[in-house]
Amino acid sequence: MKHEQQHNPPMKYGMAIDLDKCTGCGACMVACMSENNVPFKTDESNKLDSITWIRVYKLTNGKSFPDTDICYLPRPCQHCEGHGGHSPCVSVCPATATDYSHETGIVSQIYTRCFGCRYCMAACPYHARYFNWWDPVWPDGMEKYLSPNVSPRMRGVVEKCSFCFHRYQQAKNKAYLNGERRVPEAAYQTACTQACPAGAIVFGDLNNPEHKVHQIVQPDPHNGNRSKNPRAFRLLERLGTNTKVYYLSSREWVRRAGDNYLAHETTGHVSKPHH
Amino acid sequence: MADLLLPDHVYLERFEDVPVTAGLASQTIGLSKPVVSPQFNTRHLGETLICLARAMGGSLAASFPWADYETCLRETLAEKWDVLMKDGVWTAEQMTTAGSSFRAPALEAATIGVEGEASAFPLLLIPYDSLRISSGYIGDAPFMIKTVADTVIKGKDGFVDINPQTAAEIGLGEGSLALLTTPCGEASVRVHLDEGIMPGVIAMAKGLGHTAYDGYLADKGVNINELIGPVEDPSSGHDAAWGIRAKLAKA
Known part of the structure; x- marks a missing residue:
């Protein structure tokens, strides 16, 4: 089999999460923990030390009964691109334990390099990073469920959502063996996307016009990758983190909850990067 | 056995x-x-x-x-x-229905009162089903219980949801410890303020307070079944009780 020496255009894996579809069931969280060998303790009610790569938050519109409206917001790692790959966490890591891939747009976490300084946790505006305060312990028999494709983490390192990167590696190998130049859209999907019973999460290459996520988001490269879809917004978009997780909602109060707006400000404004 | x-x-x-x-x-x-x-x-x-x-x-x-x-x-x-x-x-491609009219004889039956006197128990306790808590005979698996919010269980404590206005009248704030009493029993609970709940009503998740199995499931929250009693629906004979009158006091 002959493969031509030719570079593929870079990919930007990202998500569109429709908050008007999310029921808050938590299946994405369970699928993620199971897929990625995330451990569990007997008491997980202290959410500061409870490791959940994707966490579903509950928002309310702040109005009293009977005008109260709620919205569930699943929060994986936002895989910030910043300006030219300067993600908040990548910029501060002294160990190069986290890196921005210009090939996939995925922010990695290399556990064996991490020495636990937690600068990245302080830098992340989304609380997407978690510290292993203990070595993981699985009850007898439960270790059978562990995925052989994901390395478990040890005490003293930080971990976070990888967009199920091991699945990308497998899909890439398979595509190569099949003589395909690109990883097909369906061949690489995250565990949370597949587990969502409401179909609220769409995952794929934001750069590829054939991918559903691109069609939903319609990112505008001339405007900091802001979505051209009027229902779409990103979390704390005006920080310039240039995230690759887009949220969708037809409710103005939900879109407004995505950033810190002053009373007179309207949603949807994105500042130019500061660099 | x-x-x-x-x-x-x-x-x-x-x-x-x-x-x-x-x-x-x-x-x-x-x-x-x-x-x-x-x-x-x-x-x-x-x-x-x-x-x-x-x-x-x-x-x-x-x-x-x-x-x-x-x-x-x-x-x-x-x-x-x-x-x-x-x-x-x-x-099935084709499905024939038994009829096109809707009949519900239960609608004509007398209304069933909720157990308890309003004078002694001013609030109404309603059990609710949570998508993240299995309330059947099998309890939550460890990953599922991990997804439950810290406003539903915190350590061993279970929460009741209450409208901030009702909570203020009793002198309770977010996370306060309270004693919940119903005609069937009492339990120590924490309070979670929820704007979306009707004033005068308190809600508690079903499927908690297990005593069985292991530390991943047992001793978390309150078993609401111990606080509510069955009331028979005269038309069907089924258990119609899904709420009970209750009292909440500062612990």
């Missing part, structure tokens, strides 16, 4: 037809297929019944002629089998 226990495979280990009993316009049957080999010394319930019938002989054995449960399922599902194996689900 049982003299004999015959442990069944779990759903991931067995073939099983799963008919949808309600809620869809046409008859729908799903097929559960084994994705892992049985992890323990168990046997498919269908297999057990076929073996028992065969051992008993006579007409009973003749009624269970299949070599194994998979054959039984394939033969009884007949033409649906191939569709189920391919798509995992079979849906």
Whole structure:
């Protein structure tokens, strides 16, 4: 089999999460923990030390009964691109334990390099990073469920959502063996996307016009990758983190909850990067 | 108590037809297929019944002629089998309904009162189903209980949801410890302020307060079944009680 020496255009894996579809069931969280060998303790009610790569938050519109409206917001790692790959966490890591891939747009976490300084946790505006305060312990028999494709983490390192990167590696190998130049859209999907019973999460290459996520988001490269879809917004978009997780909602109060707006400000404004 | 226990495979280990009993316009049957080999010394319930019938002989054995449960399922599902194996689900194309009018005799029956005197118990306690808490006879698995918010369980404490206005009247704030009393019992709870709940009503998740199994499930929150009693619906004979009058006091 002959493969031509030719570079593929870079990919930007990202998500569109429709908050008007999310029921808050938590299946994405369970699928993620199971897929990625995330451990569990007997008491997980202290959410500061409870490791959940994707966490579903509950928002309310702040109005009293009977005008109260709620919205569930699943929060994986936002895989910030910043300006030219300067993600908040990548910029501060002294160990190069986290890196921005210009090939996939995925922010990695290399556990064996991490020495636990937690600068990245302080830098992340989304609380997407978690510290292993203990070595993981699985009850007898439960270790059978562990995925052989994901390395478990040890005490003293930080971990976070990888967009199920091991699945990308497998899909890439398979595509190569099949003589395909690109990883097909369906061949690489995250565990949370597949587990969502409401179909609220769409995952794929934001750069590829054939991918559903691109069609939903319609990112505008001339405007900091802001979505051209009027229902779409990103979390704390005006920080310039240039995230690759887009949220969708037809409710103005939900879109407004995505950033810190002053009373007179309207949603949807994105500042130019500061660099 | 049982003299004999015959442990069944779990759903991931067995073939099983799963008919949808309600809620869809046409008859729908799903097929559960084994994705892992049985992890323990168990046997498919269908297999057990076929073996028992065969051992008993006579007409009973003749009624269970299949070599194994998979054959039984394939033969009884007949033409649906191939569709189920391919798509995992079979849906009837045409469905005739029994009629086009809706009748609910229960609507004409007398209203059933909620247990308890309003003077002694000014609030109404309502149990609610949470998508993240299994309230059946099987409790939450460790990953599922991990998804439960810290406004539902915190350590060993369970919460009641209450409207901030009602909470203020009793002198309770977010996370306050309170004593919850109903005509059936009492429990120590924490309070979570929720704008969305009707004033005068408090809500508590079903499926918590397990005593069984291990530290991943047991001793978390309050078993609401211990605080509510059954009230019979005179038209159906079913348990109509889904709430009870209650009192909440600062602990």
